[in-house]
Amino acid sequence: MPSMATAVLRRAVCATLTAPVLACAVPGAAAAESAFRHTFTRTGPHGSELHVVEAVAGPDGTRFITTIHHVGPDGVRTKRIRSQAR
DSSP states (O other): OOOOOHHHHHHHHHOHHHHHHHHHHSSTTTSSOOOEEEEEHHHHHHHHEEEEEEEEETTTTTEEEEEEEEEEETTEEEEEEEEEEE
């Protein structure tokens, strides 16, 4: 059963993530469609973390975008975004 922090994090991230993050992370991604989206949670050194992995097909091939969010004392923060071409 997910913790309360994980549930709050998942709702906050899922409400705001897809279009803005893709548009910033991958040039031309706003026009691309997400082939799949996978989320999972884990407890990291900074508390509860939500990992979102998306595969986006674009003009330069498929990119896998990983965004890691965590709940800190002052709310939801994005830790990092990784973009990897395949």
